[in-house]
Amino acid sequence: MITVDDALAELFALVAPLASEEVPLRAAVGRVLARQVTARRTQPAFDASSMDGYAVRAAEVEPDAMFKIIGEAAAGHAFSGRVGPGQAVRIFTGAPVPEGADFVVIQEDTTRRGSLITLGHDIGAKDNIRRAGSDFSQGDPMSAPRRLSPSDIALLAAMNHATVPVARRPTVAILATGDELVMPGETPGPDQIVASNTFGLAAQLELLGAQPRLLPIARDTESALAGALRMAASADLILTIGGASVGDHDLVGPVAASLGMGQAFYKVAMRPGKPLMAGRLLNVPMIGLPGNPVSAMVCGTVFVAPVVRVMLGLPAAPAARLSAPLAVDLPANGPREHYMRAVLDTDGLRVAASQDSALLATLAQSNALLVRPPNDPARAAGEIVDYIPI
Ligand SMILES: Nc1nc2c(c(=O)[nH]1)N[C@H]1C(S)=C(S)[C@@H](COP(=O)(O)OP(=O)(O)OC[C@H]3O[C@@H](n4cnc5c(N)ncnc54)[C@H](O)[C@@H]3O)O[C@H]1N2
Numbered sequence: 001m002i003t004v005d006d007a008l009a010e011l012f013a014l015v016a017p018l019a020s021e022e023v024p025l026r027a028a029v030g031r032v033l034a035r036q037v038t039a040r041r042t043q044p045a046f047d048a049s050s051m052d053g054y055a056v057r058a059a060e061v062e063p064d065a066m067f068k069i070i071g072e073a074a075a076g077h078a079f080s081g082r083v084g085p086g087q088a089v090r091i092f093t094g095a096p097v098p099e100g101a102d103f104v105v106i107q108e109d110t111t112r113r114g115s116l117i118t119l120g121h122d123i124g125a126k127d128n129i130r131r132a133g134s135d136f137s138q139g140d141p142m143s144a145p146r147r148l149s150p151s152d153i154a155l156l157a158a159m160n161h162a163t164v165p166v167a168r169r170p171t172v173a174i175l176a177t178g179d180e181l182v183m184p185g186e187t188p189g190p191d192q193i194v195a196s197n198t199f200g201l202a203a204q205l206e207l208l209g210a211q212p213r214l215l216p217i218a219r220d221t222e223s224a225l226a227g228a229l230r231m232a233a234s235a236d237l238i239l240t241i242g243g244a245s246v247g248d249h250d251l252v253g254p255v256a257a258s259l260g261m262g263q264a265f266y267k268v269a270m271r272p273g274k275p276l277m278a279g280r281l282l283n284v285p286m287i288g289l290p291g292n293p294v295s296a297m298v299c300g301t302v303f304v305a306p307v308v309r310v311m312l313g314l315p316a317a318p319a320a321r322l323s324a325p326l327a328v329d330l331p332a333n334g335p336r337e338h339y340m341r342a343v344l345d346t347d348g349l350r351v352a353a354s355q356d357s358a359l360l361a362t363l364a365q366s367n368a369l370l371v372r373p374p375n376d377p378a379r380a381a382g383e384i385v386d387y388i389p390i
Pocket residue numbers: 176177178180181193194195196197198241242243244245246247250272273274275289290291292293295357
């Protein structure tokens with residue numbers, strides 16, 4: 001058995017960042033920017049009014065000053081003349097500030113009669129002008145890699161990018177194994193169950209930016225499993241679920257070996273998820289996940305997600321941890337790193353009553369995996385511990 005950290009290092013060594021592709025901005029949210037891009041323009045491209053009001057010369061702004069309105073500047077409609085002494089241009093938010101003017105008096109501080117305005121008594125020093133380049137300048141970089149947020153998309157649009165280079169989405173073949181499994185919506189026999197973690201993992205992968213490909217459930221025979229694994233060989237990553245343990249029907253290890261898999265490791269000192277295996281099968285990185293639904297999902301968070309991030313060009317790093325106080329006392333942990341299903345609320349972290357790795361309802365109610373290091377001593381309520389948000 002190897003440690004979680006060593007297993008993760010072995011997994012990172014199996015994968016590499018994928019090539020990039022150019023996608024329209026509308027399809028880019030959540031994708032990973034593959035290389036630095038730079039602003040194609042300066043924003044604002046001109047000194048712009050930030051308010052509706054009157055553009056005047058700052059030197060002339062004083063209580064009760066009068067100005068003659070000589071024209072109008074609106075967003076998209078610049079005033080082409082020049083503002084001289086005693087003159088004002090009616091201006092709207094976003095319009096270029098006309099030549100000669102260097103101050104915008106907001107309209108609430110003016111009284112207008114015909115083509116004349118009179119200023120009020122308390123104008124303030126703020127000029128209400130957004131200077132050219134105050135947001136960004138042509139050539140300013142957006143660094144890569146980064147997962148593009150809605151704010152990034154807005155910035156890229158303002159920088160005048162219609163398309164962006166992003167990492168290709170890795171295709172991940174998911175192969176559930178077992179005679180007991182049927183698909184959701186089918187009618188299970190009396191000794192069957194519905195495949196669940198298959199769908200949970202596919203959902204995790206979709207949120208990560210991968211493209212899951214669900215293969216038909218492989219029955220517990222060597223030929224069925226070998227055939228299914230061959231079908232998966234065009235993927236960027238193969239995930240198998242179940243059949244990883246030591247039972248007579250746990251065939252993933254032996255069948256993968258017969259297909260020439262170079263095994264990187266088998267069995268990790270963690271709970272749940274012990275019978276995890278990984279290697280390179282038919283030249284594709286493969287992770288063999290344990291079948292218990294919670295084990296598979298926890299391994300999805302702890303191992304699959306960091307691996308997918310590397311394929312997307314993001315730094316190789318374990319699942320991000322936060323810390324919070326315990327709401328309850330905890331007994332000492334055993335020799336395996338324990339990922340305890342827990343709820344974090346205002347009282348702190350409270351672990352679920354049962355940590356059985358088959359309990360999907362408990363997992364769905366949890367919002368945290370409390371991480372107990374191997375042989376962690378007993379902990380008292382109030383102590384700060386690490387958790388992974390889920
Ligand atoms: N003698 C031992 N028995 C077991 C050990 C062990 O060390 N010695 N380890 C246990 C642990 S820990 C786990 S985890 C499981 C993992 O076993 P497998 O990976 O071989 O998984 P299966 O036996 O195929 O299935 C376990 C369990 O999960 C259900 N399952 C499988 N696939 C799915 C799916 N896609 N969706 C929902 N549920 C699934 C399956 O029906 C079983 O109930 O082994 C322990 N045994």
